[in-house]
Amino acid sequence: MNTNINIVPLSEKIADTLQVISPSPRLAILIAIGRKEACVCHLESILGWRQAYISQHLMALRKAEILQDRRAGRYVYYRVKDEAILSLVRDAAALSGLDPQNVDLCANPDPGPACECPHCTPETILLTLPDIQK
Amino acid sequence: MNTNINIVPLSEKIADTLQVISPSPRLAILIAIGRKEACVCHLESILGWRQAYISQHLMALRKAEILQDRRAGRYVYYRVKDEAILSLVRDAAALSGLDPQNVDLCANPDPGPACECPHCTPETILLTLPDIQK
DNA sequence: ACAATATATTCATGAATACGAATATAAACA
DNA sequence: TGTTTATATTCGTATTCATGAATATATTGT
Numbered sequence: 390m391n392t393n394i395n396i397v398p399l400s401e402k403i404a405d406t407l408q409v410i411s412p413s414p415r416l417a418i419l420i421a422i423g424r425k426e427a428c429v430c431h432l433e434s435i436l437g438w439r440q441a442y443i444s445q446h447l448m449a450l451r452k453a454e455i456l457q458d459r460r461a462g463r464y465v466y467y468r469v470k471d472e473a474i475l476s477l478v479r480d481a482a483a484l485s486g487l488d489p490q491n492v493d494l495c496a497n498p499d500p501g502p503a504c505e506c507p508h509c510t511p512e513t514i515l516l517t518l519p520d521i522q523k
Numbered sequence: 524m525n526t527n528i529n530i531v532p533l534s535e536k537i538a539d540t541l542q543v544i545s546p547s548p549r550l551a552i553l554i555a556i557g558r559k560e561a562c563v564c565h566l567e568s569i570l571g572w573r574q575a576y577i578s579q580h581l582m583a584l585r586k587a588e589i590l591q592d593r594r595a596g597r598y599v600y601y602r603v604k605d606e607a608i609l610s611l612v613r614d615a616a617a618l619s620g621l622d623p624q625n626v627d628l629c630a631n632p633d634p635g636p637a638c639e640c641p642h643c644t645p646e647t648i649l650l651t652l653p654d655i656q657k
Numbered sequence: 658a659c660a661a662t663a664t665a666t667t668c669a670t671g672a673a674t675a676c677g678a679a680t681a682t683a684a685a686c687a
Numbered sequence: 688t689g690t691t692t693a694t695a696t697t698c699g700t701a702t703t704c705a706t707g708a709a710t711a712t713a714t715t716g717t
Contacts, residue, residue, distance in 0.1 A: 396551045396570065396629045399621065403612060404547035406619045411545045412675080413538035417530050429694060436530065442676070444695055463684050463693045473618055478537060480611050485540045487533065495530045546705080563664060576706070578665055597663045597714045 409453040410474065414438070414446050419455075419469060419478060423496025426459070426468040435498060464507065543587040544608065548572070548580050553589075553603060553612060557630025560593065560602040569632060 410416065421427060421435045432443050447467060450456040455474060459466045469475060475496075479489040544550065555561060555569045566577050581601060584590040589608060593600045603609060609630075613623040 394625045394629050396554050396632075397547075399616070399625060399629060400550035400554060401547040402619045402621060403550050403615045403626075404545055407541060407545035407550075407615050411538055411541035413531075413535040414675090416534035416537050416541070420530050420534055430692095439677085440694065441678080441696085445676080448695070460683090465694065471618065473614065477611060477614050477618065480607065480614065481537045481541050482533070484605065484607055484611065485536045487536060491528045491533060492537075495528050495533055498530075548705090564662095573707085574664070575666085575708080579706080582665070594664095594713090599664065 406453070409449060409455065410478075412446075414442070415450055416478060418443065418446055418450065419474060420492055420495050421498075422456075422467055422469050423493075424469070424472060424475065425496075426466040428464045428466050430464075432467075461507070540587070543583060543589065544612075546580070548576070549584055550612060552577065552580055552584065553608060554626055554629050555632075556590075556601055556603055557627075558603070558606060558609065559630075560600040562598045562600050564598075566601075 410419065417436055418432060421432055427435075429440060429443055429447070432438075433440055436443065447456065447458075451458060451467075455470060456467045457470045459468070475492075479492045482492045483489045544553065551570055552566060555566055561569075563574060563577055563581070566572075567574055570577065581590065581592075585592060585601075589604060590601045591604045593602070609626075613626045616626045617623045
């Protein structure tokens with residue numbers, strides 16, 4: 390069967406997507422977001438990286454239309470547009486000799502008290518918290 | 524549930540695999556090989572690239588244990604060790620807005636008369652062919 | 658032994674990427 | 688309005704990668 394599809398342009402298009410997500414900081418961000426949404430301070434707390442560094446990678450992922458952002462006041466929440474990305478990351482984990490379930494287990498963990506966004510600390514709780522790390 | 528799995532080393536391990544396969548020349552090679560095996564001149568014929576260029580990428584894929592090689596006289600045949608790699612490439616194609624079936628349709632096409640390896644031109648046919656492009 | 662063919666490997670150079678530092682922008686607070 | 692907080696963006700530099708050119712190695716043919 391003769392096709393009009395040429396391998397070279399096909400693989401270039403596939404490469405465009407894979408090369409956006411394959412740097413490890415971006416994989417970490419995608420896994421950290423998981424199937425929920427997360428804000429930048431959330432990601433800072435989970436990953437322990439500088440805000441500007443995270444923002445740079447968010448910018449690349451946003452530009453590639455892999456992430457969708459939603460602003461709520463000062464906070465910006467990011468969500469993975471297509472869960473197939475996460476599925477692909479799990480498959481890549483399996484290929485790397487890892488248990489794909491570990492990717493799910495890592496996904497969007499509780500960042501703990503370091504993250505004070507409304508998402509993690511609803512107002513009613515925030516008002517009662519002592520002044521920590523301020 | 525608290526896990527011992529840290530996102531950062533997990534994503535670094537996944538990145539190791541994804542970064543080996545995500546350059547478009549390597550994707551093209553993996554697709555060209557498909558679920559069969561192919562030799563270097565086969566790939567030359569299909570992809571239209573220089574032999575040394577293809578060999579460099581084959582070396583990287585071999586080093587990452589993604590490809591398995593088999594020598595038959597002068598000819599070296601390459602095969603994709605784990606079909607999950609091809610599955611992942613198909614998924615990446617879908618994410619890139621392509622029809623994953625197109626990846627299968629491209630896989631290991633007939634290279635035509637340019638490839639004279641025993642694989643493509645069994646001896647009985649080779650003996651009867653006129654002297655073309657020699 | 659030498660030549661031809663198939664393939665692998667190394668090195669140099671230019672391009673692309675990674676990341677830190679600095680700074681800009683937006684929204685809320687005093 | 689100015690300050691604070693959350694986040695985005697730009698630029699520079701070091702590092703890594705991509706690829707061409709040259710060459711080395713392995714096998715077969717004469």
